[in-house]
Amino acid sequence: xxxxxxxxxxxxxxxxxxxxxxxxxxxxxxxxxxxxxxxxxxxxxxxxxxxxxxxxxxxxxxxxxxxxxxxxxxxxxxxxxxxxxxxxxxxxxxxxxxxxxxxxxxxxxxxxxxxxxxxxxxxxxxxxxxxxxxxxxxxxxxxxxxxxxxxxxxxxxxxxxxxxxxxxxxxxxxxxxxxxxxxxxxxxxxxxxxxxxxxxxxxxxxxxxxxxxxxxxxxxxxxxxxxxxxxx
Amino acid sequence: xxxxxxxxxxxxxxxxxxxxxxxxxxxxxxxxxxxxxxxxxxxxxxxxxxxxxxxxxxxxxxxxxxxxxxxxxxxxxxxxxxxxxxxxxxxxxxxxxxxxxxxxxxxxxxxxxxxxxxxxxxxxxxxxxxxxxxxxxxxxxxxxxxxxxxxxxxxxxxxxxxxxxxxxxxxxxxxxxxxxxxxxxxxxxxxxxxxxxxxxxxxxxxxxxxxxxxxxxxxxxxxxxxxxxxxx
DNA sequence: GAGATGCTTCGGCTACGGTCGAAGTGTGGA
DNA sequence: TCCACACTTCGACCGTAGCCGAAGCATCTC
Numbered sequence: 001x002x003x004x005x006x007x008x009x010x011x012x013x014x015x016x017x018x019x020x021x022x023x024x025x026x027x028x029x030x031x032x033x034x035x036x037x038x039x040x041x042x043x044x045x046x047x048x049x050x051x052x053x054x055x056x057x058x059x060x061x062x063x064x065x066x067x068x069x070x071x072x073x074x075x076x077x078x079x080x081x082x083x084x085x086x087x088x089x090x091x092x093x094x095x096x097x098x099x100x101x102x103x104x105x106x107x108x109x110x111x112x113x114x115x116x117x118x119x120x121x122x123x124x125x126x127x128x129x130x131x132x133x134x135x136x137x138x139x140x141x142x143x144x145x146x147x148x149x150x151x152x153x154x155x156x157x158x159x160x161x162x163x164x165x166x167x168x169x170x171x172x173x174x175x176x177x178x179x180x181x182x183x184x185x186x187x188x189x190x191x192x193x194x195x196x197x198x199x200x201x202x203x204x205x206x207x208x209x210x211x212x213x214x215x216x217x218x219x220x221x222x223x224x225x226x227x228x229x230x231x232x
Numbered sequence: 233x234x235x236x237x238x239x240x241x242x243x244x245x246x247x248x249x250x251x252x253x254x255x256x257x258x259x260x261x262x263x264x265x266x267x268x269x270x271x272x273x274x275x276x277x278x279x280x281x282x283x284x285x286x287x288x289x290x291x292x293x294x295x296x297x298x299x300x301x302x303x304x305x306x307x308x309x310x311x312x313x314x315x316x317x318x319x320x321x322x323x324x325x326x327x328x329x330x331x332x333x334x335x336x337x338x339x340x341x342x343x344x345x346x347x348x349x350x351x352x353x354x355x356x357x358x359x360x361x362x363x364x365x366x367x368x369x370x371x372x373x374x375x376x377x378x379x380x381x382x383x384x385x386x387x388x389x390x391x392x393x394x395x396x397x398x399x400x401x402x403x404x405x406x407x408x409x410x411x412x413x414x415x416x417x418x419x420x421x422x423x424x425x426x427x428x429x430x431x432x433x434x435x436x437x438x439x440x441x442x443x444x445x446x447x448x449x450x451x452x453x454x455x456x457x458x459x460x461x462x463x464x
Numbered sequence: 465g466a467g468a469t470g471c472t473t474c475g476g477c478t479a480c481g482g483t484c485g486a487a488g489t490g491t492g493g494a
Numbered sequence: 495t496c497c498a499c500a501c502t503t504c505g506a507c508c509g510t511a512g513c514c515g516a517a518g519c520a521t522c523t524c
Binding site: 033034035045046048049050053067068069070 | 469470471472473
């Protein structure tokens, strides 16, 4: 029954705990060095090196030499999307980590999903954008809405600029913690970058979670209101 | 860095070649016995049994006892969608099976993707439905279009019936061979079932490929014309 | 050039997981 | 009742892949 692509290869690549931890760490969107990834995987540098070589050979990772450092990132956003979708699947089946841990709530509230905002706040933002007509949602697809260009200009994002790039503007990404969609694509990326630029939020050191400042949080919630606080 | 769901667990489940082959075989949508799956995986019955137990514990598979047989299926269509998305990813990275094999062309032309039609013909069908306004496409999302109910009634499908079920009506599914979307969801399932009912096409024995009869193929192509034979 | 730092390669150890033969359980049919 | 068949469990074997210590490159700093 040798049919189609070889899913076992990439399954095996993701299936090792150390590698999975390193990939998860890279979902933070930042480029990390081999040493940092070794720490993330809970293994020594030598072991990490062989793992990284395998991941690169499998084209899940890309590397960039810079001085004596070697920075690794996910090869492209297809990898990020794949990982997030596997996370969503795993969460739905109860394949959770052994202990939830103290960081869990922060992670569920707001986190980086490769290069855009995910978690409760990510889902809220998309809900609000859809409600105000800035984004149109049909099925599980997203597109810029009638009021979109205007809305995003107020926030400081030029949609026309983003359209120039080949990357899709809007893309839905299934949120593993909320089990609903949040906004990915170049627009999602630009929004998160804007929040960082304005100082509304910042990343945390060794985690994917995003911390809002008190003022930033207020502005964010005001900018993206939700009509019904409890949605079905 | 113990964050979020455990992707390594399901990666490992899919990562074993024997298990991957069994899962691929089940993508055909038919329930298979342990013996059949052992053959699909290229392993003995004992080994298959332990693998199946693991897959079931991981909630990727569901089983149904019937007499002295034990029929296995994918646990639900979320599993099918996950597998197809991994296949798409793997195909995009060149993670193909060692030798393409003689069945490959048939598989690319038309195959079963869990319960709906995929491959060249699956993509063509969706393209045609979108072009005629039976289905609306926004971004990567799909919804029933203005002319939809009428179109599908002609084919013999009552959309209202399908809407009653909780399962999404239209869903896009990334085709690994064509690298473009085809139609999944309950509507996709109903369409494929209709083609089988009308005798236009039939499944093949141990493969996912779908074979059209000469007459069935003619009717199918007439029903789903494409304006520009070569699309970008 | 000498030394520190970041990373890779080598070699050898270990353990886990896949594998199958053989025996055990359960169901159906004669 | 007996046997055939579908499948599971047990036990043992084995290979591979992960792991780390030590040594080897490469690059930067002084």
